[in-house]
Amino acid sequence: MLDLEPPARQMKALVLGVRDDQLSAPTPCAGVSVGDLLDHVSSLAIAFRDAAAKIPGTGGSAPPPPSVDDLPTDWRTRIPEQLDELVAAWRDPAAWEGTTTAGGATMPAEAMGMVVMDELVLHGWDIARGSGQPFTCDPASTQAVFEFTSQAAQPGFDRNGLFGPVIDVPSDASLFDRALGLGGRDPGWRP
DSSP states (O other): OOOOHHHHHHHHHHHHHOOGGGTTOBOSSTTOBHHHHHHHHHHHHHHHHHHHHTOTTOSOSOOOOOOGGGSOTTHHHHHHHHHHHHHHHHHSGGGGSSEEEETTEEEEHHHHHHHHHHHHHHHHHHHHHHHTOOOOOOHHHHHHHHHHHHHHTSTTOOOTTTOOSOOOOOTTSOHHHHHHHHTTOOTTOOO
């Protein structure tokens, strides 16, 4: 079981640090604004919370593209609450057993939990960069995301919708920067 609390805590701090005038700011995700990513985080928190609980009838279709226009007016309180619910759901050992569905994908629950970790960390970094906030990633989450992005960089892995093309990062770069590159992000990206 992975501990989703550290990246969720980081994400909550980032959400609270986004100013209204930054919602339209670009992020390392091409064509996706800070506000679009906040909408995505809100949706993913709900979808992956339900995937952890294996709620029947949920997660069967891909979500609509994220849009700042769909961001609720109370996003600064709603998203942190949703992230708390997400973390609580994945603390149950049963969440990591069997198979589950989210966003139209069915996979082993353990793999789905890894996707959640990756989403929280990489999109946390994206939001931090887009909004000019500092970002830190704890060592355990960094290691988990590096392992996941390393697998995703292997030939035959369907990166479509998850990652952009691999960005070459020097082999002596930090483990986190190498994970970013494997996840299709340039560690030096600035708006």
